[in-house]
Structure formats: structure tokens, C-alpha cells
Amino acid sequence: MRNYGYSEEGHQGNIKDVHLWRRILTYCRQHAKALWSAIALSLLITVASLMLPKLMQVAIDNFIAPQTSLDLSQRLEGLRNIIIGYGILVGIVFCGGFTQVVLLEWAGQSIMDHVRQKLFAHILTLDMYFFHEQRVGQLVTRLTNDVQNMHEMFTSVMVTLFNDVLKLFGIFCLLYYMNGRLALLMTVFIPLAFWLTFYFSRIAREKFRKIRTQVAVLNGFLAESLTAINIIQVFNRQQTSRQKYFEHTSEYLKKNIEQVRLFAKFMPLTDFMNSTAVALILWYGGGEIIRSQLSLGELVAFLSYMRLFFQPLRELSQKYSIVQSAMASAERIFQLLDTSPRLKDIDWSAQGAQHPIDGDIQFDGIWFGYNQEVPVLKGIDLNIKSGESVALVGATGSGKSTMIHLLARFYDPDQGTIRIQETDVRDFPLKELRNHIGIIMQDIFIFPDTVLANIILDQPLDQDKLRAILNQTGLQSFIDKLPKGLETVIGEDVKDLSVGEKQLLSFVRALYRDPTILVLDEATSSIDVESEKMLEHAVAASFRGRTSFIIAHRLSTIRKVDRIIVIDNGIIVEQGTHDQLMASDSVYRKFVNFDLQKQPFPS
Amino acid sequence: MSLFFSNKNTDLQSVLHIIFPLFQKYKIRLFTGFFALVCVDLIQLVIPKFIKHGVDSLAQKSATSTSLLWLGIIIISAAACVVLLRFWWRLLIIGFSRILEKDIRDRLFSHIVKMDQPFFERWKTGDLMAHASNDLNAIQMACGMGLVAAVDALVLTSVGIGFMVSISPRLTLFALMPMPLLAICTRILSARLHTRFNLVQEQFALITEFARTTLSSIQLIQAYTLEKMQKQGFARLGKKYVKSNLNVAVIQGALFPASTLIGNIGMLLVLYNGGILVMTEVITIGEFVAFITYMYMLIWPMMAVGWVANIIQRGMTSLRRIYRLLNEQPIVIGGTGTFPANQISLHFSCRHLSFCYPETQRKILTDISLEIEPGHLAITGRTGSGKSTLCKLLLRMYPVERGCLLCNQIDVNDLAVNEIRKYIAYLPQETTLFSETIAHNIAFGKPGASRLEIEEAARAAAIHEEILQLPEGYATLIGERGVRLSGGQRQRLALARALVCKRSLLIIDDGLNAIDVETEQQVLQNLVSSKNYQSIIIVSHRINVLQLADNIIILDQGEVAAQGNHSQLQEHPFYRAMVEKQQTDA
Known part of the structure; x- marks a missing residue:
């Protein structure tokens, strides 16, 4: 078709x-x-x-x-x-x-x-x-x-x-050249054929659209039934599902038969026109031969050209709808x-001025919302000194991740400025800025290649640097556990990494880029205990001497940071060290106590 | 043609038996259809006879304008007959192929819903979907257009050649000389085209997948400034795609001009040799012209032979796959036993129950002996310790050995599979809902449930208030074309679905983990106190959930490590470790 x-x-x-x-x-x-x-x-x-x-x-x-x-x-x-x-x-x-x-x-x-x-x-x-x-x-x-x-x-x-x-065009020229009157007679067929084919393809398109829609319904139902097959079976709904499916297939059959009927009506018509044209040529052209206006050979040629004539007409109308789409x-x-x-990016080479990037970060009166009506951050003021490690704590939707989005300049704040080393982040080229901020995200991008390739990405390979990072963070043991170490091909040697392993991998990946500022957005779904321990250790090791943020979902990981910042509803409600906050009647303490209730199964 | 039967593993007869009854059922329809088809072919072959007659009469100067007018009228009426007959064969035969497609599709679905979990592990959703679309299409094509083209080609070729022979056997020989070449050519080329085209499709899928993964991780790509790397990756795939398309184009470019070429070579031979025959007055010029018309007619069936062979071969391959699928049998086969009529509570006994998934070696459950009495049971343990598997065995999703699992003192293998399930409501780990209204989704557990029952279940699942806040309340459509629910909402909806059917045993396989702790606890407490359930089995990691149970089982590597209630287990190292971890964290 x-x-x-x-x-x-x-x-x-x-x-x-x-x-x-x-x-x-x-x-x-x-x-x-x-x-x-x-x-x-x-x-x-x-x-x-x-x-x-x-x-x-x-x-x-x-x-x-x-x-x-x-x-x-x-x-x-x-x-x-x-x-x-x-x-x-x-x-x-x-x-x-x-x-x-x-x-x-x-x-x-x-x-x-x-x-x-x-x-x-x-x-x-x-x-x-x-x-x-x-x-x-x-x-x-x-x-x-x-x-x-x-x-x-x-x-x-x-x-x-x-x-x-x-x-x-060529056929027409030849036909007119051979016999003008006969050619004129054939011209009648052009508008007829055009009208017929356009009319047909318009209806056909509509029918095909209906069939496609029904196919989508059918496949959707099938896919859904297959994923929910255990539910269907446990609740003993096989019969109902079958009936529904049969209804969909009947509808599909009906649509298909409609299409078959349409084609059955229209397809033979072009050939009918062809035969009619042949009959006309024989009758009228034959008369012309009798009247000696036309040679026998020319008549035969006319007949052959007519055969060539209808095919392109049919094609043309079909192409019309393709062109349209x-x-x-x-x-x-x-x-x-x-x-x-x-976001307007700037180009340093054009400006000539270059600003150094260091770890001093300043959030100054930041207001921001993903859409204008609902602000997510409502006046954040925060100073972070170079080398300080900071944990952001708060309920889902409180604005923790949003702060990081603004720092890496995925969005610009509606009000206020974020400065790194006294320079507005908007004055850095995006590439420069983001190269200095290493973010370990929840969404982890792994492509089917070796673990090594997944770590170094677009950076040049530096074995010593990699080894140093792995030793320092204790993640060498994570690599050693993979079947072929760094050369393990994801998707081949191992089917897929676990959530925990992925997070470890992306941690190494971020460190390999040697960022000035390190950001860890912890995975929300529970990761296995072993990976969690490794991660805790690696975090502690790599935060040393680096400006770092951690967006914590499990509070046990953040006790060692220099400062804990509790955000609620877009506002910083309290900050301090773990001990300071635990000593007072703080929101943080409530968090900690509540968090204990949903501890995953320990090892 | 030996390629049709290349796969000897499944014998042809039983494979064809899938479609054979349908051919029998619709034999009158098919007979009429093919009769019309053959008539069309014959009439089309006669028309050149009239043309020949006309040209001859013109050449012999015996033609008059009346005789020519009559000729024209005859040709037009013959063409009108063709239109009618064509309409009928299309409707009858192609229509039949669509009916056949529906029939197999329905049979396939009915078969699939009867299968058990081991089957669904072997056949992934994607594969089954592909079978249901691609294979059925191939079969439909083979039984529709494939058959038509085969019959058409056969009739046209044999009669056309017959006519040609009647004009001049010698000239026929010349005309047909290049024809086998054409058939072979199209056969070889179109088979190759098929494989190369598949490659293009694969490349296309790769490009799509690359774009999809890149764009769904766009934030990370931009954060790591990997734009350049991704662009290069995409460009590489693009280059490959262009190349594989060119490979197809080379064949396509050869295929269609080749048929014209070979047809034209035949024409050339006829022109030369026929010309000589006319000159030597062996045949008339009219016969010569008619001969040429027949030749034009033969080009299509000759091209069709290769095409038909491919279509039918593909259809057979697909039919074979469908046959294999239809021949799959569930391993979980129950007996015919049923419980006494007013049976309401289930009492399971596991006796040295061991289990490993089909086609794997690793034991998931080892030698479990356990009484599951009516009451509130909780199961906990590490990931992979066999908690879900145990639930699934109770639900009869996987086969169990004789004598290892009894239900109310009857071996489960003696009970009809549905018999046990009738009494169990289930909330799996992964929530699956249907793209229908919320009310429909809840009532799935009990068709014909009244509005009151639905709302009651929703209340018990603590989702009623939230449903009322949706734009259309219980009539709100969910899924792709409807409202997107959060994970917790979905789980509570699935719970309502399980609650509405009021079965005596409720199994919750970690199916409430996206709900916050307080709500979960409250919902469970209500369930326990409502006394609606003889038994609740819940798999959970949360201590406050475990606390509620009469009995807690700790599974470790497929074995029961401990059981008892919350206070009894305090002394168990596992349980104590859990409590201790809480304290140290504080």
C-alpha cells in the first residue's frame, strides 16, 4: 500500500x-x-x-x-x-x-x-x-x-x-504534431483524470488516517494489556479484555474494509479511462485513416502513447499529498x-575581558519561578566561601534543585543576582561557567560504551588523574567489582548498572572534569547499602578543599558538611552545623526524626 | 521456490492449518472473487484482439466508420465489465485477507491472555507487539495481494503466451527470451532490497534512540557541556544512515529501470524478428501490432513473479512465527478442583518449597516450610531475597512442584488456577493502570460495582478526596490522553481497585512504597480494624508497617531467617540491626 x-x-x-x-x-x-x-x-x-x-x-x-x-x-x-x-x-x-x-x-x-x-x-x-x-x-x-x-x-x-x-508535456507535443484533432480529443481526458485522482486521494487520505488512528488504539490496548497481564489474570478479567480487544479489531476491520471498498471503486476507473481512450482512438483515428488524414503507424503510436499517458497522471495526484505533508x-x-x-550567552573573545572562576558564591535576593505566577524561590540570600561544603535540605518542591539550576545558569533569576567571585554568572560564557561546575544529577546519562568512555566523556584520557581520583575516593573498589573493570562495556558485559552504581559512576565522571564547584543531587530512590556507603566515603573525600553542594534526600549522608541550609517553600529557614541544629528545636531536627521512620532495610 | 520451505522444523501442513479453516469457511466468497479475477484477465486479453481486428481492417481498407464505431462500443463495454468485476474481486479477496487478519489477531490475543508468567518472561511485550503488527501484516499481504498477484500473473502469462503462440510461435520465443531474466533479476534484487531496507530501518531506530536519550538528558548534556560530543555522535549516525540509504537506492535504482530494460529488449527482438515476419508475409501487420500489445501485458506479470515470491515467502515466515506463538502452552496448569461452596478463608502451607525461575539455575526460594494462616502477615528482607517470588507463587503465577504448596489442605496443582485467584486481591510492586476513567479503573476489580462501592474503596485507600479534586472527579480519564497521576496516587488507586472486590486475602507486594509513611500506616490500620479481610500479606521495608503485623517473616537468600511479631523479633540480629541503625543515625 x-x-x-x-x-x-x-x-x-x-x-x-x-x-x-x-x-x-x-x-x-x-x-x-x-x-x-x-x-x-x-x-x-x-x-x-x-x-x-x-x-x-x-x-x-x-x-x-x-x-x-x-x-x-x-x-x-x-x-x-x-x-x-x-x-x-x-x-x-x-x-x-x-x-x-x-x-x-x-x-x-x-x-x-x-x-x-x-x-x-x-x-x-x-x-x-x-x-x-x-x-x-x-x-x-x-x-x-x-x-x-x-x-x-x-x-x-x-x-x-x-x-x-x-x-x-512531451506526449502532448508529439500527439499534436502527429494529428492535432485526435490530440485535442485526448486532451479531454486530462481534467477528467486529474479530477478523479485528486478526488480519490483526498478520500483515501481520510480513510488512511482513520485506519492509523485505529491501529494506534489497537496497539495501545495491546501494550497496556500486556503490561497489566498479571492484574488481568489475578482479577480474572481475561474474558472482558478479550471482548474489548475484539471490539477494537472489529472496528479496525470495518475501517479496513471501507478502505478496500474505496480502492475497489476507484482503482479500476483509470483503466476504464484508458480503454475508453483506446476505443476513441480506434473509432476517430480509424476514421482519419479512412479519410487519409493519419497513417496506420501513427495510429499505432497514438495507442502506445495513450498507455504512457495515464500512468503519470495517477502518480502526480498521489505525489500531491506527499508534497503537502x-x-x-x-x-x-x-x-x-x-x-x-x-538565555543570552556572551562571548569573551569578543569582549576581551575574562573573569576568573573561583569558589566564592553569592546568592543575592534571588526570586525565581518556572512560570511567572508561582515563585519557587522567594528571596534567597546566601554567601558561600571558597572551599566550604554546604548541604541543602528541605521537602520536595522546596526549591533546593532550583538553586542549583540557577547557579549552573539553566535559568536566569527573575530578581537578584548570583555571583561567583564577584562576577555575575550572566557575565560568564555558558561553556566556561558549566565547565567549572560539576553536577552529579539524579538523571544519569549512560551510553552503551565502556565504563572508561562513560567517565572521560569528551575529555582527554589521563590515566594518572583517573587513578588518583579512584584511590582518593575509594571508588577503585567499585571499578574492581565490575567484570572487566574500566573496560566493562555497559549493555554487553553487564546488562545495566544499578541505581547505586550509576550514581558512583557519575560521581567519578564529575570529579574527572576537575570542577571548581561540586554539586551532588542525591538519588531519591533508595540505592543499595553498599553503594551508599561508598558514596558517603567518596563525598567526604572529594568535598575536602572544594566548594561543594549536596542536595540531600537521606540525611545520614550530610552530617559532615560545614553548613546545613534548610529551605522551606523557597525561603532559607535555618542554617548551621548538624550539631548546632540538632541542639535547638529546629525544623531540621524534625526532619531527622521523621527520616528515621522510613529507613531502608539495614545491612 | 525451495526457499519457501527452508525451515523444516515446523512442518508446513500444521503451519498452514492456522489459515486453512478460514479458506474453507469463505470458499464461496473466494471462489467468486477469483472467478471475477480470471474473467478480468480474460477480457483484458481479448481487448487487444479487437484492436488487432481494427488495425487489420484499416490496413486492408475494409474498415468503415460504422464498423469502427461498433468496435469502440465493444471495447468500452468490455472495459465497463472489467470495472465491475475488478470491484468485486477486490472487495471479495482483499476483504477476505482483512477478515483473516482479524481472525488470527483475535486468536492470538485470546491465546496470550491465557499464558502464564514464564511465557511473558520469554516473550517480551515488544516482541509480542511486533508479532501482532508486522507478522499479521505480512500474512495479510500474502493472503490478499500476494494471492491475487499470483493468480493474476499465472492467468495473464499463460493465456497471453497462448495468444502470442497462436499468432506466431517463433516470434513468441523471441519475445519471451529475456523474460526469465527479468523474473530472476527482480527476485534476487528485491530479496536483497529487503535486507538492505531492514538495515535502513535499524539505522533509523538508532538515530531516533540517540536523539531521544540525548534530549531526555538534555540538562545533563548542557551541564557537562557535552553538546559537541553529542553532535559528533549524531553526525556519525547520520552518515551511516545516508550510506545505508544509498545502498538501498543502488538496488532500487537498478530494479525499476531493469524491468523496463528487459521489457524493451524483448520489444526490440520482437520488432526486428516480427518486422521480418511481416515483410516475408508470414504474419499480418495487424497481428504484429496485437502481438506487441500482448508483450506489454506480459511485463507486469513477469515483474510480479519476483514480487509475489517475496511476499509469499515473507508471509510464510510470519505464519510460522505465529504458529510457534500459538503453540506455546502455559506451564502453570491447574487441576479441576474447587473449594467447597462457601469457602472464604485461605490457609496456605508451604512444605519444603523451593523455586528457581524457568531457564535459570539460581534458587530464589530454598526449602521454605511455612504456614500462612488467616491473619496479618508481613514479609521483609533484602532486595532479591525472594519476597515477591513467594507472593507470585501464592498467586499461581509460576509453577510449583507437587506437594510443596497446599491451600486449605489441597495441593495447588489439583486446584483450577482461577480457583485460588478468586479469593485474592493483589497489589503488585509496579502499578499498572488502564487508560480509562478512574471509576473504570477501580471497578476493574469488580465489574458492575456500584458508585457507592467504588467510592467506599477509594475512601479506604485514602484517595477519594483527591479524586474529587480532579477536573471530572471519578470520570477523569487517566493515562496518556488523560491526567497524569503521581506515583503515590497511582498506588492508592491500585489499592482501591484491589479493595473493591472484597476478596478474603489481600496481597500487597511492596505496592505502597511511594506513599508517605503516615498515610500508609493509617490506611493499613483501617484495613486491619475493618475486618473485611481474613488475611493480609504485605511485603515492606518500613518498620512501622511491619510493626502492625501479627506475624513477620524475614527472608534471607530464599530462606526464612526468622519469624515472629515485632516484640518477639527484637532479639533477632537482623531486626535488631534495623532498630540499632535508627538509633545511631539519631
Whole structure:
């Protein structure tokens, strides 16, 4: 079955949008040579394939038909020459066709790859304001399906559009050249065929859309049933699920049969037109022969051209809907490319002034909310001295992580400034700033490669530095426990790391980058006891002499820090050392007592 | 064609038996359909005869405008017949293939819901989904368009060749000379196309996955300034994708022009040799023209042969996979035994119960002897100590050996699988809800539950108030297209679902861990005091939950390390360690 064009939420592009076309064409410029060659090949193929019936006509009229005045050997000679010509043309059509397909695929894919890379690179420069609003699934669709859609246009559409339009045009010229009146008669079929195919493809698209929706329903139900199979079985609901599934499949069958019926109605009609055209040619053209206005060979050629005539018409209408959906995709892609980040990055090389980054951090009257109405931080004032270790404690949603987001400048505060070494964080280039802040996040990004590769990432390999870090933090024992140590391939040698191991890995990863400021956002889900102990030890070792933050979810890990800061509802409510806070009737003490109740199982 | 039968493991007859009854059931429909198809082919082959007649009469100057008009009318009416017949065969045969698809799809689903947990460990959701879509599509294609094209090609080829032979056997030979080449060509090329195309799909999946993982960890990527590394990774994948697409294009580029090429070579041979035959007056010019028309007709069935072979082969492979799936049998097979009519409480006895998951060696439970009497039981222990497994065995999700697990003094293997489950409500570790309304989700435990019962269950699960705060209350849709609930809300909803059916045993397999401690304790206390349940079995790590139980079992590496109530266990090193850890932390 043909794809009548992928479309999102039924959106169709506007084919007449000139700006969009111009912008698409700018991407083609790099491959202009290939594209022009493909078009030239199109011309060549069209001319050659149109010459074939013409040659046959000449052969029949001049040499084969018995009423010629030539003698047999001359006729044979002539036929032979035509055969050679025919053979050459056949060769040209084949080679041309092959080259054209490959050339266009290459150009199309390269252009699309360019668009995809550009889009990907662009998305990576966007800020968290943007990602906060966007769903990942939709962005991925832009990069994959939408780009793929645009590509459809380059290979199937642009070629066939050129080929078919040229062919139709060529056929008409030849028909008019041979016999104007007969050609005029054939012209009647054009609007008819166009109307029929457009009408058809419009309905077909609608039917396909319905089928796709039903497929989604069907698959959704199946996936859900499979994940919930134990519930279905324990509650003994197999029969109900079956009935529901049967309802969905019946609906699917109904939609499919509707589609089959539609195709059954329309598909034979093109051939009917073809036959009607043949009948007309025979009747009217035959009359022309009787009236000696047309030769027999020309009539035969007319008949062959008619065969060539209907196929491109059918193709053209199908391509129309592909172009439409490609345009819609292009529009969405360009829209995304036109989105610019709200965070303004600065460039030091342009300014000439460079500020050093050190560990002195100052939060000065910070107000911030992810959306304007609901502030998360309500006036945070905080000074942290270089080398100090600080723990942020508070309930979920109190604003702990948000402070870190602002420090690493994922967002800018609505009011107030954050300074590092007396310099506003907005005056550092993002890359510079973030290179100095090592954040160990809850969301841990592991890619299928060796543990080593996962640690060093884009940094150069420095064995000594790595060894020093591992020894210092005691994490060498974590590495030793992996089947092949640093060379363990995640996804191959071990299926996956546990939450605890992942956190340890990302800890090493952060230290390897040698950050001035270290931030640890503890995993919320309980990690295994062994990893937790290792982590506690490593934290203590690496916090020494470094400005460090820990966002603690398990309070047992933070007793050794220099200062504990308790945040509630976006405000700093108390700060002090563990002992100081425990000695008074503090919120912190309540936290500690409450936390004890949900201790995980000890070892 | 030997490729059709390459896999000897499952014998062809039994595989075909999946679809055979359907062919039998719809034999009149199919017969009519194929009859219409053959008629279409025959009429199409006759039309060139009329054209030939017309051209001949023109060449012999015997044609008049009336005779030509009649000819035209005949051709148009023949074409009209073709339209009608085509409509019918499409509706009948392609429609049949869709019916067949639905039938197998339904059978597959009915089969899958009957399977047990060991089956679902072997067949992952993704695989099953793939079978249900790709394989069924392939079978539908083979039984629909595949069959049509096969019959079509067969009829057109044999009759077309027959006609050609009747005009000139010699010329037919020339015309057909390159044709086998075409069939072979398409066969080889399209098979290769298939594998290369699969590669493209894989690459596409890789790109999608790369983009997805990058974008979902975007904050980390930006924090570590890994943008450049990711761009390079993406570019590498992009290059590979372009390359594998080009590999496909090379074949595609060859495939379609190749058919034109070979068709044209045949035409060339006919033109030359036929020309000579006309010149030597062996055949008439009209016959020559008709011959050429037949030749054009043969190009399509010749191309179709390769295509059909591929489609049918793919269909057979898929059918074989479906056959394998349909032949899977559950290992957990119960007897026919049932409990006495007014049985309400369950009393399990484990006698030297050991268990390891199918196809693994590691023992999860070792030699467990245990009486689970009506009452409130709590199970605790380290991750992997076998707590969940024990629950699942009670639920008959996995097979147990004879004599090791008794329920009310009857061996569970003698009881119908459903018989035990009838009395158990279950709250698993991973909460699964359905994309339906909240009321529907709760009533899943008891279809036809009244609004009152649903609300009562929701109250008991401490979720009622929160449901009322949702935009549409109990009618709120949840899941992808509805409201997203928090983990704790989902768990409490699942609890309400378990509570609504008021079964005598409630098993909570660590299914409330996302709820805060106080709420959990309160909910459990209410459950215990409500006396609605003869038994509650709860797996938990939380001490305050364990405290509530009449009996606590500590599992360690698949063995019962200790049991007793909270005060009795104080002296046990495990339990004491737990309490001590609390004290040192304070």
C-alpha cells in the first residue's frame, strides 16, 4: 500500500507558500550540481522513452508495412538501423534511470542529513525554558519523521514531478504534431483524470488516517494489556479484555474494509479511462485513416502513447499529498530552527575581558519561578566561601534543585543576582561557567560504551588523574567489582548498572572534569547499602578543599558538611552545623526524626 | 521456490492449518472473487484482439466508420465489465485477507491472555507487539495481494503466451527470451532490497534512540557541556544512515529501470524478428501490432513473479512465527478442583518449597516450610531475597512442584488456577493502570460495582478526596490522553481497585512504597480494624508497617531467617540491626 503522506494532527502544508519553497531551496544549493544533473537526466530519459514508440512507428510505416515502395533488402537494412537506434535508446533509458535514482538519493539524503544535523545542533543550544515546555517525543519526531518526510519530496516527488510533467508535456507535443484533432480529443481526458485522482486521494487520505488512528488504539490496548497481564489474570478479567480487544479489531476491520471498498471503486476507473481512450482512438483515428488524414503507424503510436499517458497522471495526484505533508513538516522544522534561546550567552573573545572562576558564591535576593505566577524561590540570600561544603535540605518542591539550576545558569533569576567571585554568572560564557561546575544529577546519562568512555566523556584520557581520583575516593573498589573493570562495556558485559552504581559512576565522571564547584543531587530512590556507603566515603573525600553542594534526600549522608541550609517553600529557614541544629528545636531536627521512620532495610 | 520451505522444523501442513479453516469457511466468497479475477484477465486479453481486428481492417481498407464505431462500443463495454468485476474481486479477496487478519489477531490475543508468567518472561511485550503488527501484516499481504498477484500473473502469462503462440510461435520465443531474466533479476534484487531496507530501518531506530536519550538528558548534556560530543555522535549516525540509504537506492535504482530494460529488449527482438515476419508475409501487420500489445501485458506479470515470491515467502515466515506463538502452552496448569461452596478463608502451607525461575539455575526460594494462616502477615528482607517470588507463587503465577504448596489442605496443582485467584486481591510492586476513567479503573476489580462501592474503596485507600479534586472527579480519564497521576496516587488507586472486590486475602507486594509513611500506616490500620479481610500479606521495608503485623517473616537468600511479631523479633540480629541503625543515625 502506498503511503498517502504522514501528517501530524491532520495538519497539511500550504503548497503555495513561496517563502517556504525558497527556504527549502536554499538547502539544495550545496547540491545544486547533482540536482541539475538529475533534472537533465530526467529530460534525457523522457526524450528517449518517448522516442521508442516513435521509432517503432517509423519502423512499421517505412519498412515493415507491406505497402512501402522499397525492396526487401532496403527494408531489412532500414529495420536494422532502427533496431540499433532502439537498442541505444533502451540503454540510455536504463543507465539514465539508474544514475538518476542514485544521484537523487545521494543529494536528497545529504541535504536531509544536513538539515537533521543543523536541527540537532540547534536544539542543543536551546535552554531549559524551552525544554520545560516541549515534550521530548515531539522534538524527536522533528528530527526523524519530519526530516524523513521532507526527504520524500526530494527523491520520489521531485524526480517524478519532473519526469511526469515532462513526459506528459512531451506526449502532448508529439500527439499534436502527429494529428492535432485526435490530440485535442485526448486532451479531454486530462481534467477528467486529474479530477478523479485528486478526488480519490483526498478520500483515501481520510480513510488512511482513520485506519492509523485505529491501529494506534489497537496497539495501545495491546501494550497496556500486556503490561497489566498479571492484574488481568489475578482479577480474572481475561474474558472482558478479550471482548474489548475484539471490539477494537472489529472496528479496525470495518475501517479496513471501507478502505478496500474505496480502492475497489476507484482503482479500476483509470483503466476504464484508458480503454475508453483506446476505443476513441480506434473509432476517430480509424476514421482519419479512412479519410487519409493519419497513417496506420501513427495510429499505432497514438495507442502506445495513450498507455504512457495515464500512468503519470495517477502518480502526480498521489505525489500531491506527499508534497503537502512534506511542506507541513518543513514548516515545523523551520519553526523550530527559528526558535532562539531566552538565555543570552556572551562571548569573551569578543569582549576581551575574562573573569576568573573561583569558589566564592553569592546568592543575592534571588526570586525565581518556572512560570511567572508561582515563585519557587522567594528571596534567597546566601554567601558561600571558597572551599566550604554546604548541604541543602528541605521537602520536595522546596526549591533546593532550583538553586542549583540557577547557579549552573539553566535559568536566569527573575530578581537578584548570583555571583561567583564577584562576577555575575550572566557575565560568564555558558561553556566556561558549566565547565567549572560539576553536577552529579539524579538523571544519569549512560551510553552503551565502556565504563572508561562513560567517565572521560569528551575529555582527554589521563590515566594518572583517573587513578588518583579512584584511590582518593575509594571508588577503585567499585571499578574492581565490575567484570572487566574500566573496560566493562555497559549493555554487553553487564546488562545495566544499578541505581547505586550509576550514581558512583557519575560521581567519578564529575570529579574527572576537575570542577571548581561540586554539586551532588542525591538519588531519591533508595540505592543499595553498599553503594551508599561508598558514596558517603567518596563525598567526604572529594568535598575536602572544594566548594561543594549536596542536595540531600537521606540525611545520614550530610552530617559532615560545614553548613546545613534548610529551605522551606523557597525561603532559607535555618542554617548551621548538624550539631548546632540538632541542639535547638529546629525544623531540621524534625526532619531527622521523621527520616528515621522510613529507613531502608539495614545491612 | 525451495526457499519457501527452508525451515523444516515446523512442518508446513500444521503451519498452514492456522489459515486453512478460514479458506474453507469463505470458499464461496473466494471462489467468486477469483472467478471475477480470471474473467478480468480474460477480457483484458481479448481487448487487444479487437484492436488487432481494427488495425487489420484499416490496413486492408475494409474498415468503415460504422464498423469502427461498433468496435469502440465493444471495447468500452468490455472495459465497463472489467470495472465491475475488478470491484468485486477486490472487495471479495482483499476483504477476505482483512477478515483473516482479524481472525488470527483475535486468536492470538485470546491465546496470550491465557499464558502464564514464564511465557511473558520469554516473550517480551515488544516482541509480542511486533508479532501482532508486522507478522499479521505480512500474512495479510500474502493472503490478499500476494494471492491475487499470483493468480493474476499465472492467468495473464499463460493465456497471453497462448495468444502470442497462436499468432506466431517463433516470434513468441523471441519475445519471451529475456523474460526469465527479468523474473530472476527482480527476485534476487528485491530479496536483497529487503535486507538492505531492514538495515535502513535499524539505522533509523538508532538515530531516533540517540536523539531521544540525548534530549531526555538534555540538562545533563548542557551541564557537562557535552553538546559537541553529542553532535559528533549524531553526525556519525547520520552518515551511516545516508550510506545505508544509498545502498538501498543502488538496488532500487537498478530494479525499476531493469524491468523496463528487459521489457524493451524483448520489444526490440520482437520488432526486428516480427518486422521480418511481416515483410516475408508470414504474419499480418495487424497481428504484429496485437502481438506487441500482448508483450506489454506480459511485463507486469513477469515483474510480479519476483514480487509475489517475496511476499509469499515473507508471509510464510510470519505464519510460522505465529504458529510457534500459538503453540506455546502455559506451564502453570491447574487441576479441576474447587473449594467447597462457601469457602472464604485461605490457609496456605508451604512444605519444603523451593523455586528457581524457568531457564535459570539460581534458587530464589530454598526449602521454605511455612504456614500462612488467616491473619496479618508481613514479609521483609533484602532486595532479591525472594519476597515477591513467594507472593507470585501464592498467586499461581509460576509453577510449583507437587506437594510443596497446599491451600486449605489441597495441593495447588489439583486446584483450577482461577480457583485460588478468586479469593485474592493483589497489589503488585509496579502499578499498572488502564487508560480509562478512574471509576473504570477501580471497578476493574469488580465489574458492575456500584458508585457507592467504588467510592467506599477509594475512601479506604485514602484517595477519594483527591479524586474529587480532579477536573471530572471519578470520570477523569487517566493515562496518556488523560491526567497524569503521581506515583503515590497511582498506588492508592491500585489499592482501591484491589479493595473493591472484597476478596478474603489481600496481597500487597511492596505496592505502597511511594506513599508517605503516615498515610500508609493509617490506611493499613483501617484495613486491619475493618475486618473485611481474613488475611493480609504485605511485603515492606518500613518498620512501622511491619510493626502492625501479627506475624513477620524475614527472608534471607530464599530462606526464612526468622519469624515472629515485632516484640518477639527484637532479639533477632537482623531486626535488631534495623532498630540499632535508627538509633545511631539519631
